[in-house]
Amino acid sequence: xxxxxxxxxxxxxxxxxxxxxxxxxxxxxxxxxxxxxxxxxxxxxxxxxxxxxxxxxxxxxxxxxxxxxxxxxxxxxxxxxxxxxxxxxxxxxxxxxxxxxxxxxxxxxxxxxxxxxxxxxxxxxxxxxxxxxxxxxxxxxxxxxxxxxxxxxxxxxxxxxxxxxxxxxxxxxxxxxxxxxxxxxxxxxxxxxxxxxxxxxxxxxxxxxxxxxxxxxxxxxxxxxxxxxxxxxxxxxxxxxxxxxxxxxxxxxxxxxxxxxxxxxxxxxxxxxxxxxxxxxxxxxxxxxxxxxxxxxxxxxxxxxxxxxxxxxxxxxxxxxxxxxxxxxxxxxxxxxxxxxxxxxxxxxxxxxxxxxxxxxxxxxxxxxxxxxxxxx
Ligand SMILES: Cc1cc2nc3c(=O)[nH]c(=O)nc-3n(C[C@H](O)[C@H](O)[C@H](O)COP(=O)(O)OP(=O)(O)OC[C@H]3O[C@@H](n4cnc5c(N)ncnc54)[C@H](O)[C@@H]3O)c2cc1C
Numbered sequence: 052x053x054x055x056x057x058x059x060x061x062x063x064x065x066x067x068x069x070x071x072x073x074x075x076x077x078x079x080x081x082x083x084x085x086x087x088x089x090x091x092x093x094x095x096x097x098x099x100x101x102x103x104x105x106x107x108x109x110x111x112x113x114x115x116x117x118x119x120x121x122x123x124x125x126x127x128x129x130x131x132x133x134x135x136x137x138x139x140x141x142x143x144x145x146x147x148x149x150x151x152x153x154x155x156x157x158x159x160x161x162x163x164x165x166x167x168x169x170x171x172x173x174x175x176x177x178x179x180x181x182x183x184x185x186x187x188x189x190x191x192x193x194x195x196x197x198x199x200x201x202x203x204x205x206x207x208x209x210x211x212x213x214x215x216x217x218x219x220x221x222x223x224x225x226x227x228x229x230x231x232x233x234x235x236x237x238x239x240x241x242x243x244x245x246x247x248x249x250x251x252x253x254x255x256x257x258x259x260x261x262x263x264x265x266x267x268x269x270x271x272x273x274x275x276x277x278x279x280x281x282x283x284x285x286x287x288x289x290x291x292x293x294x295x296x297x298x299x300x301x302x303x304x305x306x307x308x309x310x311x312x313x314x315x316x317x318x319x320x321x322x323x324x325x326x327x328x329x330x331x332x333x334x335x336x337x338x339x340x341x342x343x344x345x346x347x348x349x350x351x352x353x354x355x356x357x358x359x360x361x362x363x364x365x366x367x368x369x370x371x372x373x374x375x376x377x378x379x380x381x382x383x384x385x386x387x388x389x390x391x392x393x394x395x396x397x398x399x400x401x402x403x404x405x406x407x408x409x410x411x412x413x414x415x416x417x418x419x420x421x422x423x424x425x426x427x428x
Contacts, residue, residue: 056284057083062272063291065093066415067405069260070422071289073127076264078427083285084264087271092257093291093405095415101316101358103344104252108374109310109364110327110341111253114246115416121245123419127259130247133346136238137327141205142334149240150202151233158201164234171232174199186224193224198232210331213338214366248346282400291405293375294391302390305410306383307375313337314362320354322361337363378410 058080061068069091072082090096095111097104112135115121124130139146147153155167178195187193190211194203207230208219215222249256272278272292281288290297295305326345330337341362348356369375378384388410395403404421406413413421 055286057081058286059083059289060085060277060281060285060287061289061291062086062277063093063289063405063407064088064091064257064261064266064268065291065405066095066418067422068093068289068291069257070419071402071404071425071427072264073260074422074425075427080427082264084261084266085270085272085275085277086266086268087292089268091261091266091268092254095253095257097252097254100314100360102356103358103360104254104347105314105343105360105362106253106341106346109312109376110339110343110346110362111248111415112241112246112346113248113415114241114243115420116242116244117416117420118244119423120416120419123423124249124256128249128251128255130245131250131347132349133248133326134246135240135327136325137240137329137339138325139206139210139329139331141331144205146206147238148206148329149231149233149238150198150206151238152236153238154202154206158205167232167234171199171202174201189220189224190222190226191219193227194219194230197227197230202230202232206331208331209333210329210338213333213336216366216368250347252347287400287402289402289404291403291408293407294388294395294403294410297403297408298391298394302394303387305387305391306379307369307373308377308379309367309369309373310376311365311367311373312362313365314360317359317361318357320357320359322359337365339364375407377412378406384410 059075059082061072061082061084064084064086068084072084075082094108096107098107112133113124113130137148139148146157152164152167155161155170159170161167161170175196175198178199182192182196187196191208194207211219211222273296293305295302322342323340326342328340330339341364343360343362344353344356367373378388391410395401403409405418
């Protein structure tokens with residue numbers, strides 16, 4: 052084989068590409084990482100505004116029960132004790148999430164699990180009776196049967212309608228399969244063993260993964276010399292861009308869902324007292340407000356930083372040029388993605404990895420788990 056400059060060309064410096072590059076580099080392999088964005092890190096990239104790490108592509112909370120993954124990320128950068136415990140604001144009334152004894156106390160004043168259970172069961176019974184023997188035929192009926200009227204109306208209905216841009220009565224029932232309720236006073240959103248945010252921000256994780264590796268930003272694979280010439284400089288390629296784009300959209304375009312953010316600086320140290328507040332009524336057009344400093348600043352640190360940065364999150368219809376965030380898992384897109392995956396499996400020397408190339412939603416931990424599972428040579 053001709054002696055080439057690199058063992059791997061890695062397209063995309065997101066978590067998949069960066070973790071792959073880290074492992075290949077440690078194995079003594081030569082990597083070149085390119086990314087079309089002006090920065091490294093992909094969607095976990097944070098922008099520094101007023102000394103606060105602002106999650107530019109949406110709030111990211113690392114969580115896992117996989118000790119190997121947790122030990123791996125902590126070997127790159129230590130994680131803090133952030134625990135996700137969102138609050139819901141419904142017309143000015145505040146409720147803890149996920150649904151737990153605190154929520155039920157706030158909603159009904161009930162103080163014991165038995166009282167909460169009785170309330171929920173009574174409301175569920177009324178919803179089942181209203182169906183008169185029918186199966187739930189839409190999301191509204193399904194949710195009412197699962198948790199009853201009050202939780203549905205105050206915490207699910209209008210939030211879901213903002214997310215999907217359609218009435219709950221017009222959405223299919225299968226979107227909501229389970230709605231877990233906790234009969235304990237526990238506001239920890241995730242059930243995982245480990246969670247947190249890298250101390251110093253996500254960029255520290257990216258920097259640690261890519262240290263000592265040649266990286267080039269502002270390089271779009273398809274508009275660069277690498278598109279036709281990568282085999283001249285590298286033995287293999289890891290491709291983490293969109294799978295349909297790789298094949299020139301020859302079978303058609305895959306659809307995405309997106310979210311848009313309105314970010315602003317507030318001249319006060321503490322805007323909402325929590326990183327995540329969900330707005331569950333139609334009174335506000337946004338679904339959530341993120342106050343970024345609370346991911347990394349605790350106690351007095353919140354007040355030592357005089358300003359704060361908040362992002363309103365809006366559910367938005369996807370259009371060309373927007374950030375592709377969530378794959379659309381309907382029949383057309385699943386079938387089309389499968390056809391592209393078949394083409395990808397015939398492409399020699401190319402590993403298709405990450406959320407865009409696999410056309411699947413992955414949290415960060417499963418992305419790392421996948422990369423740790425590869426034999427890299
Ligand atoms: C809104 C939102 C919130 C999320 N919140 C969480 C969370 O709280 N917890 C959690 O665990 N996970 C969360 N995730 C998931 C997390 O973002 C992903 O697991 C992670 O980003 C996957 O990394 P990746 O490398 O596959 O993709 P990306 O981070 O998207 O990286 C792909 C990179 O490839 C580059 N690229 C694409 N095409 C080209 C090209 N042609 N040439 C050069 N470069 C190219 C892109 O610029 C990008 O930098 C969230 C995702 C979204 C969308």
